[in-house]
Amino acid sequence: MNKQQGFLLLLLVGLSGLLGLYVVLPFLEYVLAAVLLAYVLHPFHARLAPRIGPRLSPIVLIAFAGATIVFPFVLVFAVLVRDVEAIAAGESGLEIAEIEGRIAAYTGRSVDLERWLRTGAETVFELSFDGITELFGAALKASFRLALVLFLLYYLLKDGACFVSWLKEATPLPPDVTDRLYCRIDTTTWAVIVGHVFVAFVQGMAGGIGLLIAGAPSPVFWTAVMILLALLPLIGAFLVWAPAGIYLVLVGQPYAGLFLLVYGVVVVSMIDNYVRPVVIDSRARLNPGVILIGVFGGIYSLGFVGLFVGPIALGVLGATLATLKNDYHRL
Incomplete structure (x- = not known):
């Protein structure tokens, strides 16, 4: 490698690499998430694309993966909200009196767990409603990042194999x-x-x-x-x-x-x-x-x-x- 080639290589790795990292860094987590999802879904895309086409296959897989991934989180979140509402209303369904009696018998001190749970649940709701503006802003940011992940995922599924082939040739x-x-x-x-x-x-x-x-x-x-x-x-x-x-x-x-x-x-x-x-x-x-x-x-x-x-x-x-x-x- 002569000086000219070394300079071009240093310029490419140093300047271009740093600029690229600077641009991607704020969204690095979401770019990596799209890459991981594309990696997992690629074997299914390779089987599905010949049947329904390379453009429709990523859309079908993204819809299926989204439902599969999001549904458990939505279910858990919905149940948690329901339980917090029940605790705030004093209907936790737990045997609080029995627990309070056991703690009193073991420690000699009375503890009002029901009041603590109700106060905690009410605090969670108050913080949620007080920060509704922040929650709305966070939802907008999350929507933008989700759109970025889905956009990248579509093209990674569609053109990922070609990119890997190019990467191997460039190695x-x-x-x-x-x-x-x-x-x-x-x-x-x-x-x-x-x-x-x-x-x-x-x-x-x-x-x-x-x-x-x-x-x-x-x-x-x-x-x-x-x-x-x-x-x-x-x-x-x-x-x-x-x-x-x-x-x-x-x-x-x-x-x-x-x-x-x-x-x-x-x-x-x-x-x-x-x-x-x-x-x-x-x-x-x-x-x-x-x-x-x-x-x-x-x-x-x-x-x-x-x-x-x-x-x-x-x-x-x-x-x-x-x-x-x-x-x-x-x-």
Whole structure:
């Protein structure tokens, strides 16, 4: 490489790269979300496009994926609003008096949990209505960002295969090395995305079975909540089954509560230690500790989408280092 070529390369990587990052950075989370969704939906697009056309196929898939993803969140949110309204009206459906009696018997102090719950629920409603202007503005921003994700998703599904082919051709590596590198990246990405969702579903369903056996209230709803929370390794489903077990003990069902607590520790929590390594770690070739760091680091940096992007980024780094180690002598 001569000086002129080096200067052009430095200019391209430095100036163009920084300018591109500066433009994309405010919407980076949504761009990455569109890329991940396109990656997941591409196999379906490849099968559907020959039947209904490459332009209609992305629209159908986006509509189906939107309904599949949005419906659980809408359902959980609607139930939460209903429960908050019931608590504010003093109709929580929980055995508050029994819990207050147990706390008084154990600590010697009377606690008015009903008043605390009602005050908390009323505060939530007051804050919601007082900030209606901010909520409206946030809704407008969310609509704009959602439109951006859908727009990008459409073109990523439609032209994504061509872009990947161009990217492979532009990669300055021997063809067989490029193929191995992209194959490792593909395996890692698929294992992280599908593995996270699958493990969360299995963990949430296992926790739901425990709630059903123990006789906890609203087992179906809390199963849905556990499936969503279980996307967070180690602590997700614990936020549901542990309080549920304690609640059962406090309302005079010690055996059911202890069963749920033991079941949560032995069965639900162990899914992280056994199912997750089989589904994710073995295929992605990543240590569980690396995945955990990727998950929490990604969430801290990018929000919800970082849950997937964090481990994938570390997996891509690992695949690149493996390629450098195995094929350095050929470069």
